[in-house]
Amino acid sequence: MVITIEDDVQSLLELLWIREAWQLDPPGAELPPVLVDTPPAIGDALRRSAPIGAWADAWPRVWEQVLHHAGAPRDPGIFDRLQASADGSDERARLLHELVGTSWREEVGDDAITDDAQQWLHAQFERRAALLPAAFEAQPERVALEALIEAWRCGLTTIVEIPCRGTFARRIGPHAILITAESRGDPVRYRGALEAFC
Numbered sequence: 425m426v427i428t429i430e431d432d433v434q435s436l437l438e439l440l441w442i443r444e445a446w447q448l449d450p451p452g453a454e455l456p457p458v459l460v461d462t463p464p465a466i467g468d469a470l471r472r473s474a475p476i477g478a479w480a481d482a483w484p485r486v487w488e489q490v491l492h493h494a495g496a497p498r499d500p501g502i503f504d505r506l507q508a509s510a511d512g513s514d515e516r517a518r519l520l521h522e523l524v525g526t527s528w529r530e531e532v533g534d535d536a537i538t539d540d541a542q543q544w545l546h547a548q549f550e551r552r553a554a555l556l557p558a559a560f561e562a563q564p565e566r567v568a569l570e571a572l573i574e575a576w577r578c579g580l581t582t583i584v585e586i587p588c589r590g591t592f593a594r595r596i597g598p599h600a601i602l603i604t605a606e607s608r609g610d611p612v613r614y615r616g617a618l619e620a621f622c
Contacts (some may be wrong), residue, residue, distance in 0.1 A: 425576050427565060431585040432552060433494045435463065439487050441544050442528060442536045446476065452484035457588045457604065479536060486531045492582045493525030495600025506520045550559045567611045571618035578622035592616035
């Protein structure tokens with residue numbers, strides 16, 4: 425049994441930062457809760473000059489694309505094919521896109537991604553890197569092992585964790601779930617999310 429934990433998907437973190445820093449109110453159901461580490465809001469003058477409505481409308485579409493890519497199974501041969509492809513070729517561009525997926529920049533542009541975003545993303549990385557791993561018996565997957573095994577039997581291969589508040593989990597395709605760090609860290613909520621996968 426192999427389960428991949430994705431807790432540092434930069435394109436998802438970037439989207440969460442954009443939503444909160446720019447105070448977007450995107451339409452849609454099943455959107456994630458707010459971030460645990462709320463970034464400072466973009467100033468009013470900058471917000472007034474930005475296409476906030478268009479960004480809010482685009483956000484759920486880009487979120488779903490990035491989310492489904494984060495939860496998709498990885499092709500183990502992609503690196504070999506990438507290395508064998510010619511620099512600048514259409515094949516290399518296609519393989520790179522398959523590897524990294526879409527992004528806000530690609531779909532909407534980079535006007536919403538300020539230096540503050542880069543600082544926040546770096547701080548999130550530093551915070552995660554500084555965390556000591558839990559003892560083996562205390563790791564969330566070990567604590568919820570029976571539910572994890574059953575979810576794996578139902579096709580689960582990837583758990584995508586986001587640093588958002590509260591209880592939140594949803595299936596993203598046939599092989600993955602999205603879950604908040606808070607829910608994954610709580611044995612009862614984590615078991616419930618894994619049981620709901622089947």
